[in-house]
Amino acid sequence: MAEKSGHYLDRMFHPESIAIVGASATNPESGWIGQLRDFGYKGKIYPINPNATEILGLKAYPSVRDIPDTVEYAIFNIPARFTLQAMADCVAKGVKFVHVYTAGFSEIGTPEAKQLEAQLVEIARQGGIRMLGPNCMGIYCPESGMTFNPDFSKEKGHVAFVSQSGAESMRLVFLAQDVGISFSKVISYGNAIDLDAPDFLEYLADDKDTKIIACYIEGIHDGPRFLAAIKQCLTKKPVLVLKAGLTESGAGAAASHTASLAGSKSVWEAFFRQTGALAAYTMDEVADIVQGLLRMKEPRGRRVAVVGRGGGIGVIAADICERAGLKVPPFAKETRQKLTAIIPEAGAGVRNPVETTRGLGGAADFYQRGLPIVDEDPETDIILVHMAIDVYGGHTPNLAQITTAAAASLCEKAGSLKKPLAVALFPGGHPDTVLAVTAAREKLTKAGIPVYAGVESASRSINKLVNYYEFIRNRS
Amino acid sequence: MAEKSGHYLDRMFHPESIAIVGASATNPESGWIGQLRDFGYKGKIYPINPNATEILGLKAYPSVRDIPDTVEYAIFNIPARFTLQAMADCVAKGVKFVHVYTAGFSEIGTPEAKQLEAQLVEIARQGGIRMLGPNCMGIYCPESGMTFNPDFSKEKGHVAFVSQSGAESMRLVFLAQDVGISFSKVISYGNAIDLDAPDFLEYLADDKDTKIIACYIEGIHDGPRFLAAIKQCLTKKPVLVLKAGLTESGAGAAASHTASLAGSKSVWEAFFRQTGALAAYTMDEVADIVQGLLRMKEPRGRRVAVVGRGGGIGVIAADICERAGLKVPPFAKETRQKLTAIIPEAGAGVRNPVETTRGLGGAADFYQRGLPIVDEDPETDIILVHMAIDVYGGHTPNLAQITTAAAASLCEKAGSLKKPLAVALFPGGHPDTVLAVTAAREKLTKAGIPVYAGVESASRSINKLVNYYEFIRNRS
Numbered sequence: 001m002a003e004k005s006g007h008y009l010d011r012m013f014h015p016e017s018i019a020i021v022g023a024s025a026t027n028p029e030s031g032w033i034g035q036l037r038d039f040g041y042k043g044k045i046y047p048i049n050p051n052a053t054e055i056l057g058l059k060a061y062p063s064v065r066d067i068p069d070t071v072e073y074a075i076f077n078i079p080a081r082f083t084l085q086a087m088a089d090c091v092a093k094g095v096k097f098v099h100v101y102t103a104g105f106s107e108i109g110t111p112e113a114k115q116l117e118a119q120l121v122e123i124a125r126q127g128g129i130r131m132l133g134p135n136c137m138g139i140y141c142p143e144s145g146m147t148f149n150p151d152f153s154k155e156k157g158h159v160a161f162v163s164q165s166g167a168e169s170m171r172l173v174f175l176a177q178d179v180g181i182s183f184s185k186v187i188s189y190g191n192a193i194d195l196d197a198p199d200f201l202e203y204l205a206d207d208k209d210t211k212i213i214a215c216y217i218e219g220i221h222d223g224p225r226f227l228a229a230i231k232q233c234l235t236k237k238p239v240l241v242l243k244a245g246l247t248e249s250g251a252g253a254a255a256s257h258t259a260s261l262a263g264s265k266s267v268w269e270a271f272f273r274q275t276g277a278l279a280a281y282t283m284d285e286v287a288d289i290v291q292g293l294l295r296m297k298e299p300r301g302r303r304v305a306v307v308g309r310g311g312g313i314g315v316i317a318a319d320i321c322e323r324a325g326l327k328v329p330p331f332a333k334e335t336r337q338k339l340t341a342i343i344p345e346a347g348a349g350v351r352n353p354v355e356t357t358r359g360l361g362g363a364a365d366f367y368q369r370g371l372p373i374v375d376e377d378p379e380t381d382i383i384l385v386h387m388a389i390d391v392y393g394g395h396t397p398n399l400a401q402i403t404t405a406a407a408a409s410l411c412e413k414a415g416s417l418k419k420p421l422a423v424a425l426f427p428g429g430h431p432d433t434v435l436a437v438t439a440a441r442e443k444l445t446k447a448g449i450p451v452y453a454g455v456e457s458a459s460r461s462i463n464k465l466v467n468y469y470e471f472i473r474n475r476s
Numbered sequence: 477m478a479e480k481s482g483h484y485l486d487r488m489f490h491p492e493s494i495a496i497v498g499a500s501a502t503n504p505e506s507g508w509i510g511q512l513r514d515f516g517y518k519g520k521i522y523p524i525n526p527n528a529t530e531i532l533g534l535k536a537y538p539s540v541r542d543i544p545d546t547v548e549y550a551i552f553n554i555p556a557r558f559t560l561q562a563m564a565d566c567v568a569k570g571v572k573f574v575h576v577y578t579a580g581f582s583e584i585g586t587p588e589a590k591q592l593e594a595q596l597v598e599i600a601r602q603g604g605i606r607m608l609g610p611n612c613m614g615i616y617c618p619e620s621g622m623t624f625n626p627d628f629s630k631e632k633g634h635v636a637f638v639s640q641s642g643a644e645s646m647r648l649v650f651l652a653q654d655v656g657i658s659f660s661k662v663i664s665y666g667n668a669i670d671l672d673a674p675d676f677l678e679y680l681a682d683d684k685d686t687k688i689i690a691c692y693i694e695g696i697h698d699g700p701r702f703l704a705a706i707k708q709c710l711t712k713k714p715v716l717v718l719k720a721g722l723t724e725s726g727a728g729a730a731a732s733h734t735a736s737l738a739g740s741k742s743v744w745e746a747f748f749r750q751t752g753a754l755a756a757y758t759m760d761e762v763a764d765i766v767q768g769l770l771r772m773k774e775p776r777g778r779r780v781a782v783v784g785r786g787g788g789i790g791v792i793a794a795d796i797c798e799r800a801g802l803k804v805p806p807f808a809k810e811t812r813q814k815l816t817a818i819i820p821e822a823g824a825g826v827r828n829p830v831e832t833t834r835g836l837g838g839a840a841d842f843y844q845r846g847l848p849i850v851d852e853d854p855e856t857d858i859i860l861v862h863m864a865i866d867v868y869g870g871h872t873p874n875l876a877q878i879t880t881a882a883a884a885s886l887c888e889k890a891g892s893l894k895k896p897l898a899v900a901l902f903p904g905g906h907p908d909t910v911l912a913v914t915a916a917r918e919k920l921t922k923a924g925i926p927v928y929a930g931v932e933s934a935s936r937s938i939n940k941l942v943n944y945y946e947f948i949r950n951r952s
Contacts, residue, residue, distance in 0.1 A: 030871075107787075108823030151870035151906070165788020170867040171902075178905025218791060244788065249804035250795030256824035257787035257831075281799070282792060282932055311583075311733035312641020312720065315694060316758060319726030323757070328725035347584030348732035355733075391646040394627035426647075427903065429654025430627070434910065456758055 009203040012097045012130070013185055014144040015073035016043045019064050019095070021086050022078035023047035028056045030150075032075055040154060041145035046071060064089040073097045075138065080104035080113070083120050083134070091127025098124060100134035106191055106259040107135050114259075121193045135258065136190025137166035140173065140183065143209070148188065149173070157182025158211035159290055162200045164189060164218045164258055165244075168283050172214070175287035180445040181294065184209040191258050196221055201229035205236055212293050213239045214286050219260025223267075230275050238293050238468060240278035242286055243268050276471035278464050284453075288461040291450040297420035301381035302326045302466045304459070305374045305419075306353035308386035309363055314353030317386055317424075317455040324459035326382075326466070328352055335377040342369045352380065360392065360402045364409035371410075375417045382462060383421045385410065386455055389436050390428030403436040404443060411447035423451045424458045485679040488573045488606070489661055490620040491549035492519045495540050495571070497562050498554035499523035504532045506626075508551055516630060517621035522547060540565040549573045551614065556580035556589070559596050559610070567603025574600060576610035582667055582735040583611050590735075597669045611734065612666025613642035616649065616659065619685070624664065625649070633658025634687035635766055638676045640665060640694045640734055641720075644759050648690070651763035656921040657770065660685040667734050672697055677705035681712055688769050689715045690762050695736025699743075706751050714769050714944060716754035718762055719744050752947035754940050760929075764937040767926040773896035777857035778802045778942045780935070781850045781895075782829035784862035785839055790829030793862055793900075793931040800935035802858075802942070804828055811853040818845045828856065836868065836878045840885035847886075851893045858938060859897045861886065862931055865912050866904030879912040880919060887923035899927045900934045 018041070024031035025047075033047055033056050047055040050062040061067050064074060064086070074095050076083055080102050090098050105117035117134065124131040132138060137148040142156045148166075152173050159181060163169035169188040176183070184207065187200050197217060204210045213233055220226045233239045245254030246265045254260045272279045280286045304326050306317045318328040331339070331352045339350035343366065349355025354374065356366040367385075374383055389403055396402065414421055423444055427437055444451050452458035494517070500507035501523075509523055509532050523531040526538040537543050540550060540562070550571050552559055556578050566574050581593035593610065600607040608614060613624040618632045624642075628649050635657060639645035645664040652659070660683065663676050673693060680686045689709055696702045709715045721730030722741045730736045748755045756762045780802050782793045794804040807815070807828045815826035819842065825831030830850065832842040843861075850859055865879055872878065890897055899920055903913055920927050928934035 104823065113823075149867075149871065163788070165786070165791070167786030167864060167867055168788035168792070171789070171864060174866050174869065174904060174906065174909075216788060218788070242792070244791040244795055247795045247798035249798040249802075250791050252806060252827065253782075253791040253794040253804065253829050256827045256829075257791050282796065282930070284930065306729075310641070310643030310647075312639070312644035312692060312694070313647070315641070315720040315726050315729040315733050316644070316718070318729040319720055319723045320758065322723035322725040326725075328729065330728060347580065347589075351728065351732045353729050353732075388643060388647060390650050391625075391643055393650065395625065428650060429914075430650065433650075438905075454758070454760065 005206055007203050007206065009199065011072055013139060013141045013146070015097065017046065017069065017071050017073065018043060019046040019048050019067060019071045019074040021048040021064060021074055021076045023049045023055050023060065025049055025052040025055050032077060033058065035147060035150050036145065038150060039145050039147045044069065064093045064095065067093065071095050073099070076100045076102050078102060080116060084116070084123060087120055087123045087129070090129055091123060095129055097130050097132065099132040099138040101136065101138060103135040105134045106193070107257060109256070109259070117191065117193055124194060131194035133190045134193065137169060137188035140186035142183065153177050153182055155182040156209070157184060158209065159183050159214065160204045160207065160210040160212070161186040161214045162189070162197055162204070163187065163216040164192065164260070165216050166190070168216050171283045172286055175284060176290065179287070179291055179441065179451055181290060192221065198222060198225045198229040201233050205229070205233040211237055212290055213237060214290060215239065215241045216244065217241060218244050218254040218258050219263065227271065227275070230277055234276055238278060240280050240286060240289050242280045242283065276468060276475065278468050284457065285460065288452055288457050289464055292422070292461050292465045295448050295450040296422060296465065298469050299382045299420045299462070299466050302463065303380045304328050304382045304384050304462070305331070305377060305380040306384050306386065307356065307366070307371070307374060308353070308388065309356050309359065310388050310391070311349060311355050313386060313388055314349070314355055317384070318353055320455045321384070321459045325463035326459055329379050331377045332379050335373060338373045339370060360406045363387070364406040367409040367413050371413050371417060375419050381419060383417065383419050384424060384455070384458060384462070385421070386424040387440065388426050389440065390426050390430070390433050393428050393430030393433030393436070399432045400436040400439050403440045407440040407443040411443060411449065414447060414449050421449060422458050422462060423449055424455045425451050425453070427453055481682055483679050483682065485675065487548055489615060489617045489622070491573065493522065493545065493547050493549065494519060495522040495524055495543060495547045495550040497524040497540060497550055497552045499525045499531050499536065501525055501528040501531050508553060509534065511623060511626050512621065514626060515621050515623045520545065540569045540571065543569065547571050550575070552576045552578050554578060556592060560592070560599060563596055563599045563605070566605055567599060571605055573606050573608065575608040575614040577612065577614060579611040581610045582669070583733060585732070585735070593667065593669055600670060607670035609666045610669065613645060613664035616662035618659065629653050629658055631658040632685070633660060634685065635659050635690065636680045636683065636686040636688070637662045637690045638665070638673055638680070639663065639692040640668065640736070641692050642666070644692050647759045648762055651760060652766065655763065655767055655917065655927055657766060668697065674698060674701045674705040677709050681705070681709040687713055688766055689713060690766060691715065691717045692720065693717060694720050694730040694734050695739065703747065703751070706753055710752055714754060716756050716762060716765050718756045718759065752944060752951065754944050760933065761936065764928055764933050765940055768898070768937050768941045771924050771926040772898060772941065774945050775858045775896045775938070775942050778939065779856045780804050780858045780860050780938070781807070781853060781856040782860050782862065783832065783842070783847070783850060784829070784864065785832050785835065786864050786867070787825060787831050789862060789864055790825070790831055793860070794829055796931045797935045801939035802935055805855050807853045808855050811849060814849045815846060818849070836882045839863070840882040843885040843889050847889050847893065851895050857895060859893065859895050860900060860931070860934060860938070861897070862900040863916065864902050865916065866902050866906070866909050869904050869906030869909030869912070875908045876912040876915050879916045883916040883919040887919060887925065890923060890925050897925060898934050898938060899925055900931045901927050901929070903929055
């Protein structure tokens with residue numbers, strides 16, 4: 001595994017050897033050893049466990065010091081009170097990176113725990129070790145076969161996620177996987193007592209495998225450096241930030257979670273205004289915005305053409321779009337005339353929103369004949385197609401096939417559209433609907449079309465993209 | 477089927493006989509005839525089709541006039557141009573109610589269509605017929621076996637829905653069915669050229685089968701009467717209104733959809749402020765609020781105790797709650813001490829939000845031992861439990877069983893809690909997660925616990941309930 005950019009963190013994402021300090025001998029398959037092996041990590045793995053001689057066929061050592069070869073990376077999976085000795089062992093061995101998975105440090109708030117954490121980082125710093133954590137999940141890097149969850153995709157992608165929360169890092173990976181999006185690097189970094197968000201951001205700014213950077217941040221230790229790192233990234237690629245703890249309630253929670261000082265709301269609002277970083281409020285929204293950035297053409301304005309079956313759904317969609325900051329204006333007269341010619345039965349449903357007729361079959365037909373007309377309309381900038389498959393579940397024979405056919409029709413036409421396209425594919429509870437929606441989502445996302453769970457999430461995400469691109473255009 | 481309240485609309489929901497004008501002879505099973513028969517309608521059904529002698533074993537008649545017995549209710553499933561004659565036939569026959577399913581009237585905006593609609597209602601009025609529609613799905617009433625969708629539940633419930641949109645009425649029924657909520661009456665009433673929202677509201681105010689009324693409204697014809705009807709309902713039961721077309725974009729869409737004048741935003745804001753009607757913006761939100769009204773105890777304040785696995789999820793949840801209008805304050809010192817005694821490993825995760833430990837098993841354990849402590853906390857009014865099952869999907873053996881066990885633990889404890897309880901059960905995309913979430917949701921909702929798809933929807937709904945109950949308390 002060769003150096004990639006020469007940046008020192010390359011070795012953290014591609015270590016040639018990993019020691020697991022506190023390797024489980026009782027459940028090795030589901031522990032770090034089994035997980036790394038099964039995920040395809042190709043480097044050497046050294047189990048450290050004083051009570052075992054072999055784990056999953058690998059020779060176990062009492063301490064990192066006892067490993068005969070060099071070790072680049074260690075994972076601490078031991079009680080907090082044993083970490084000082086283990087860190088000293090790693091220093092002695094010349095380990096470069098230590099991921100302290102162990103929790104029970106400054107985040108629990110006691111003076112003893114804070115002192116322990118300070119001692120731990122002091123040993124690491126004195127010994128030239130860069131530390132990840134404590135209280136974090138570590139690294140997921142499909143390229144090198146590193147993971148902290150056996151269920152993560154082995155496929156390499158172009159999204160990096162820098163997360164102070166382990167659970168949220170898992171949620172984002174799964175949310176993204178559900179719509180076919182893969183990652184370059186995910187870093188769950190916890191208390192950030194040594195390596196911190198700016199370190200990762202400075203690295204990711206120049207990482208050629210990373211096209212989009214998303215962050216979950218509770219608190220930062222060095223504001224100016226964080227700001228500079230974000231700005232550096234934003235000259236090269238979009239960055240979105242879920243800044244947690246911006247309310248009084250959330251700030252208190254962040255203090256408990258990762259001992260973070262959340263910072264003031266006005267400071268962060270200024271940060272977003274100045275930098276052009278995209279602000280997200282939930283992990284679902286992060287996944288939505290990432291989809292838009294990866295899959296939607298740059299919108300030239302905020303006027304949306306809404307297309308779908310169901311008049312009331314169209315009215316609500318128009319309201320939702322406008323509340324999100326977009327507009328659903330009437331089409332040009334010529335557009336309406338052309339639409340009336342191909343769907344006379346739509347009546348007034350050609351004004352925008354368009355009400356497609358005759359169920360999902362009518363929708364499939366409209367995508368072929370009507371979307372090109374909508375695409376030419378001079379009064380709108382973006383096409384939002386809604387598919388309310390939930391109203392068909394159960395009573396429609398072969399729903400999955402009909403839905404897939406409708407999705408296929410949309411996929412076929414999507415490539416020739418000049419306007420950016422997004423789809424709101426409502427989930428449903430009926431088993432038939434769930435199957436049909438899953439199949440359609442897969443088809444649409446594989447064709448590179450962004451798919452959202454509803455008009456609300458779609459319009460919110462689109463509005464943020466429009467604002468982002470406006471910022472970038474005005475900047476340059 | 478006896479009269480229930482003596483109100484004239486009782487007969488519309490419980491007609492002794494229905495004529496289907498334009499009964500399909502080619503696809504009778506999936507047409508109105510097959511649908512009513514299969515759904516369990518017990519009255520007489522008369523197919524009207526001049527080209528058939530028998531449909532699904534029922535004698536067909538050329539016209540309503542030719543039916544030998546009395547007919548209470550007719551459904552028009554014929555092209556618009558034939559409706560005048562059919563309405564005249566119904567007048568001659570003494571039909572009480574006509575549901576004009578047919579579209580192609582004022583909503584298409586042409587002078588001819590508007591004139592046709594005016595003539596149609598004139599014939600009905602002169603002849604003493606009350607007309608539902610045109611351009612609508614009609615009646616769903618499980619008690620009488622009437623439906624406009626074969627997939628609707630046959631179970632009677634206590635929610636009424638008055639909807640100007642057919643597709644949205646179907647969406648709400650399915651959204652509600654997914655969480656085990658059934659309906660008393662659903663009315664899709666379209667252009668509302670004769671029977672209109674106030675007629676249904678006046679009836680539902682005194683309908684003892686209806687405990688909650690939800691409305692989807694695009695426009696109203698008689699503002700003062702609508703206001704009076706809503707106020708009348710609100711003296712007896714909660715009413716929620718999704719008023720579509722309150723933005724410029726939405727108002728234009730509503731005009732196209734049901735020829736409605738949407739009304740000004742400020743007038744409607746005043747309406748909600750004065751009446752205490754609950755305002756919803758999406759159909760998902762309508763279903764969420766209905767769940768809360770049916771299943772959540774009246775909250776005495778807006779301070780939320782957040783309980784769940786995942787520190788970052790807790791921080792984001794606290795932010796979301798506060799943005800929705802709620803608060804997540806620290807627990808009382810005594811509460812924190814008691815929680816630390818039972819989950820010392822939670823560290824600082826006992827402050828609020830509570831971070832439950834050791835996965836779903838830890839959650840199940842916490843519900844038993846920890847929820848009673850949270851329930852006694854004097855600083856919080858509501859308990860919101862989040863279950864991020866999506867982070868376990870795939871790699872957790874027997875996920876559905878473990879999740880169901882956690883849900884069962886929560887169900888068992890829920891009954892003894894004094895505080896209102898809500899659950900945010902995140903959907904996931906992994907098949908294991910989907911199965912586990914579905915099973916858990918069924919268990920929780922059957923136990924009468926409101927279940928939401930996320931903290932965002934839960935907190936938004938809870939905030940509206942808190943406001944509603946405050947309004948009601950201050951009124952009385």
